[in-house]
Amino acid sequence: xxxxxxxLALLLLGGYRSLVDAATTELAARGFDDFKPVHEFALxxxxxxxxxxxxxxxxxxxxxxxxxxxxxxxxERGYVAASPDPDDARRKRLExxxxxxxxxxxxxxxxxKVRETWAKQIGxxxxxxxxxxxxxxxxxAAIRIDAPGSAASA
Amino acid sequence: xxxxxxxLALLLLGGYRSLVDAATTELAARGFDDFKPVHEFALxxxxxxxxxxxxxxxxxxxxxxxxxxxxxxxxERGYVAASPDPDDARRKRLExxxxxxxxxxxxxxxxxKVRETWAKQIGxxxxxxxxxxxxxxxxxAAIRIDAPGSAASA
DNA sequence: TCGTTTCGACAACCTTGTTGTCCATCAAAT
DNA sequence: ATTTGATGGACAACAAGGTTGTCGAAACGA
Numbered sequence: 001x002x003x004x005x006x007x008l009a010l011l012l013l014g015g016y017r018s019l020v021d022a023a024t025t026e027l028a029a030r031g032f033d034d035f036k037p038v039h040e041f042a043l044x045x046x047x048x049x050x051x052x053x054x055x056x057x058x059x060x061x062x063x064x065x066x067x068x069x070x071x072x073x074x075x076e077r078g079y080v081a082a083s084p085d086p087d088d089a090r091r092k093r094l095e096x097x098x099x100x101x102x103x104x105x106x107x108x109x110x111x112x113k114v115r116e117t118w119a120k121q122i123g124x125x126x127x128x129x130x131x132x133x134x135x136x137x138x139x140x141a142a143i144r145i146d147a148p149g150s151a152a153s154a
Numbered sequence: 155x156x157x158x159x160x161x162l163a164l165l166l167l168g169g170y171r172s173l174v175d176a177a178t179t180e181l182a183a184r185g186f187d188d189f190k191p192v193h194e195f196a197l198x199x200x201x202x203x204x205x206x207x208x209x210x211x212x213x214x215x216x217x218x219x220x221x222x223x224x225x226x227x228x229x230e231r232g233y234v235a236a237s238p239d240p241d242d243a244r245r246k247r248l249e250x251x252x253x254x255x256x257x258x259x260x261x262x263x264x265x266x267k268v269r270e271t272w273a274k275q276i277g278x279x280x281x282x283x284x285x286x287x288x289x290x291x292x293x294x295a296a297i298r299i300d301a302p303g304s305a306a307s308a
Numbered sequence: 309t310c311g312t313t314t315c316g317a318c319a320a321c322c323t324t325g326t327t328g329t330c331c332a333t334c335a336a337a338t
Numbered sequence: 339a340t341t342t343g344a345t346g347g348a349c350a351a352c353a354a355g356g357t358t359g360t361c362g363a364a365a366c367g368a
Contacts, residue, residue, distance in 0.1 A: 005265025006198070008285060009173040014292035016166035019159065038355085044160070054315060066356055068316070090315040090364050111159025122287050130287050131162060133276050138168035192324085208346055220325055222347070244333050244346040 019114055026110045032103045034077065042070050043079060043096055043104055052091045079103060173268055180264045186257045188231070196224050197233060197250055197258055205248045206239075233257060 020037050027035050041060060050056040057067035071094065074080040079100035085091035096104070119127045174191050181189050195214060204210040211221035225248065228234040233254035239245035250258070273281045 004262060005173065005267075005269040006194075006262055008269055009170055009177075009265060011285060011288040011292055012166050012170035012173070015288055016163055016170060018292060019163040019166070023163075040160075052315075053317095062355090063357065064314095064316075065318090065358085069355070088315080088365070092316075108158060108160055111163060113159075115159040115162055118291050122290055126287055130284055131165060133280055133284050134165040134169055136276055137272050138165055138172060206346070216324090217326065218345095218347075219327085219349090223324075242334070242346080246347075 019111055022114050023107050023110045027103065027107055030106055032106065035079075035103055038070060039074060039079065040104065040107055042067075042074060043100055046080060046094050046096050047104075051094045052085075053094075056094070074100070173265055176268050177261050177264045181257065181261055184260055186260065189233075189257055189261075192224060193228060193233065194258065194261055196221075196228060197254055200234060200248050200250050201258075206245045207248075210248070228254070 023040075024036065027033075042056060045056055045059045048059070050059045053068040053071055054064040056071065057064035060067065071080060071082065075082050078097060081095045081097050082092040083095070085093045115127070122130075177194075178190060181187075196210060199210055199213045202213070204213045207222040207225055208218040210225065211218035214221065225234060225236065229236050232251060235249045235251050236246040237249070239247045269281070276284075
């Protein structure tokens with residue numbers, strides 16, 4: 001009984017959602033409510049060097065306006081600080097705050113814990129293999145998050 | 155270099171998106187434009203027995219109002235037919251039309267083709283193993299699509 | 309210096325969800 | 339048989355997150 005292509009898609013989506021739902025729920029329980037995967041992605045991109053709204057938009061494949069809205073939320077909630085750029089009066093330099101790093105660390109910890117239970121379920125070597133194969137298939141596409149919007153509602 | 159939990163999430167999302175983007179693009183090229191993954195999920199649920207808006211909402215974990223909106227679109231585009239239920243005057247019985255089955259078949263064919271290229275890339279046995287392991291991890295959660303909304307924008 | 313590009317902001321709008329409310333209808337208990 | 343409660347579907351108001359278009363200010367390049 002070979003599974004169909006649609007089932008494969010559902011499996012991948014299911015896996016992603018398992019991880020992300022766990023993270024969102026746990027994060028909310030730890031006081032980071034209203035923190036969604038999009039925010040996590042944005043934070044990661046900012047840490048990775050996306051230090052302006054336009055830049056963030058390019059890196060996360062959304063319009064700069066959409067990026068600006070996300071940033072506004074993150075700033076309002078204290079995860080990101082925006083300060084005027086001394087070298088370019090048009091820009092506002094973005095920085096992840098201590099609280100921003102806090103939520104990222106917490107999120108990573110939770111994901112790591114789920115991954116650990118997965119490792120126990122199917123075996124550490126098997127999980128590593130699964131990851132390696134996925135990486136081979138998806139490759140670089142996974143690194144630049146092409147459309148975080150598709151995970152927005154989670 | 156063990157990958158982090160966040161990377162794993164990204165890999166899963168990336169894989170899902172690869173499949174779904176291919177399907178959406180190809181489907182549009184074949185004349186099924188404005189057909190999105192949510193619609194596919196809804197169609198599948200209807201075929202599986204969700205024959206009313208409330209029912210569909212329950213099965214896809216969205217409000218009945220949201221389900222009704224999706225149905226309205228599907229009916230308008232000819233993928234689903236709604237007829238009054240002879241046994242219950244409150245309900246409108248839903249049925250997937252011939253065109254609905256057509257788009258489902260086309261979608262499945264496209265996904266199958268992508269899956270085929272994947273099989274060539276990492277090996278048929280390896281892909282089967284990957285699927286089996288994912289199934290073991292995600293299990294039943296993949297069968298009832300918990301929140302198709304999270305894939306809405308794709 | 310003067311076009312051109314880029315940045316951030318504002319506005320209008322779309323999509324897809326959400327709640328809340330409402331009425332008609334069914335079903336079950338008295 | 340009637341009342342009471344649950345359910346189905348519709349309508350309205352709204353939220354989140356995305357889009358495009360426009361704009362002025364600032365930077366940059368010829």
